[in-house]
Amino acid sequence: MQRNNFLVGVILLIWFVISFVTNILGPLMPIIIQTYKLSLTMAAFLPFSFFLAYGIMSIPSGMMIERIGEKKSMLIAFSLNFIGALAFGLYPQYGIALGSLFIIGIGMAMLQVIINPLMRTAGGEENFAFFSVMGQLVFGLASFISPFVFSYLLAALSTSPIENPLIARLAGLVKDNLSWTALYWLFSFIFLLILLLLSFIKMPVVELKDDEKSGAKGVYLGLLKNKEVLLFFVGIVAYVGTEQALANWMSEFLRAYHGVDPNQEGAQAVAWFWGLMSLGCLLGLALLKLWDSKLILKIATLISMVTVSVALFGDKDMALYAFPTAGFFISVMFSIIFSLALNSVAQHHGSFSGILCSGIFGGALVPLIIGSLGDAIGLRYALMFVYITLAYILFLAYYAKPMINNKTVSLKELFN
Numbered sequence: 001m002q003r004n005n006f007l008v009g010v011i012l013l014i015w016f017v018i019s020f021v022t023n024i025l026g027p028l029m030p031i032i033i034q035t036y037k038l039s040l041t042m043a044a045f046l047p048f049s050f051f052l053a054y055g056i057m058s059i060p061s062g063m064m065i066e067r068i069g070e071k072k073s074m075l076i077a078f079s080l081n082f083i084g085a086l087a088f089g090l091y092p093q094y095g096i097a098l099g100s101l102f103i104i105g106i107g108m109a110m111l112q113v114i115i116n117p118l119m120r121t122a123g124g125e126e127n128f129a130f131f132s133v134m135g136q137l138v139f140g141l142a143s144f145i146s147p148f149v150f151s152y153l154l155a156a157l158s159t160s161p162i163e164n165p166l167i168a169r170l171a172g173l174v175k176d177n178l179s180w181t182a183l184y185w186l187f188s189f190i191f192l193l194i195l196l197l198l199s200f201i202k203m204p205v206v207e208l209k210d211d212e213k214s215g216a217k218g219v220y221l222g223l224l225k226n227k228e229v230l231l232f233f234v235g236i237v238a239y240v241g242t243e244q245a246l247a248n249w250m251s252e253f254l255r256a257y258h259g260v261d262p263n264q265e266g267a268q269a270v271a272w273f274w275g276l277m278s279l280g281c282l283l284g285l286a287l288l289k290l291w292d293s294k295l296i297l298k299i300a301t302l303i304s305m306v307t308v309s310v311a312l313f314g315d316k317d318m319a320l321y322a323f324p325t326a327g328f329f330i331s332v333m334f335s336i337i338f339s340l341a342l343n344s345v346a347q348h349h350g351s352f353s354g355i356l357c358s359g360i361f362g363g364a365l366v367p368l369i370i371g372s373l374g375d376a377i378g379l380r381y382a383l384m385f386v387y388i389t390l391a392y393i394l395f396l397a398y399y400a401k402p403m404i405n406n407k408t409v410s411l412k413e414l415f416n
Helices: 005-022 025-036 040-068 070-090 094-123 125-157 165-173 179-199 217-224 227-258 262-287 293-313 316-330 333-342 349-377 385-399 411-415
Strands: none
Touching: 005 070, 005 094, 005 125, 005 179, 025 040, 025 094, 025 125, 025 179, 025 227, 025 262, 040 070, 040 094, 040 227, 040 349, 070 094, 070 179, 094 125, 094 349, 125 165, 125 179, 125 262, 165 179, 217 349, 227 262, 227 293, 227 316, 227 333, 227 349, 227 385, 262 293, 262 316, 262 333, 293 316, 293 333, 293 385, 333 349, 333 385, 349 385
16 A cells, blocks of 8 residues: 555644643642542542553454444544543533543543554555654653643633633633633544544555454453463553553652642653653663663663652652653563563464553552552552562563564674
């Protein structure tokens, strides 16, 4: 098929939107807690609702997309996103927020399943690796930008009169004087615009490779009886749980223990967490050409444990630097765990990938555990649960025995 640069651009835009919306919960967490007078456990049910949808829908989404095609699936996904965001904008209540995030999570899970095969088809197989890295960078850039947009929006909404016509329009839509909920009106507009854009785009027919296809029910049941599959599934749970625990609780920790303003410095810390994670991904790609992936995973995990310790038990300045730095060091973990997993099982990689993607449920589970512990023993000691998830990842780095190791070159070969 002829390369479709316009569609590649649209896919990169979708990556940006997915990240922009998905990773805004961290900066919002302290404000939501104060708005609804929530315990840490009740606050943790917000990311739980969102990532629960990922865990439930990853495998069914793959099956549905194979049956009805990419375009219809994307239209359904963005319709769900629009409905979820609009519902919370209209009725900004805690219970509605839970349902809204679950609906948006379903839409995002569907999009993540669609995008990679569609990118391979639209951009050409020979360019897929390049565009995959480009997608990661766009994803990271959106996560970096969204907390700054959040800070700017809140500051602009607090001025009188509001000069920017778009922000004035958002202010007019806000219910119950909850200015931060303007974000969800903004999300609604973004989702609606992309929905309209997609409705006019002609999608190519995507021929799924064997490792992209969902298997039959029996294949999944067979894989779930495999010890390797279960161990690596828990590895994905541990990684995503670590990532989301730090991203979601960071700003609240800084507010509670160091008096940091969540609208400004707290949001900036979350932004730099995602920004440094993107830089870490780039460095990780280079290091994987030089070192064995298991060695990189061991080193990254050990340094992450030290960095998290500094964040939890250092002073304010140490915490403000250490939390974002943790994002840099954990950045390589997901791709390494995923590749080690696939290289440890001989067949049914498509179904195995679906099981691994369901491990994104860790983003629901671990923040909830930490929130519940935080109500009992305080958020600082509750966040030490991250040591357990990191210890499990370190165990996998020693345990994994892939059938194929990543190809490396020596520095001498690299420069010759």
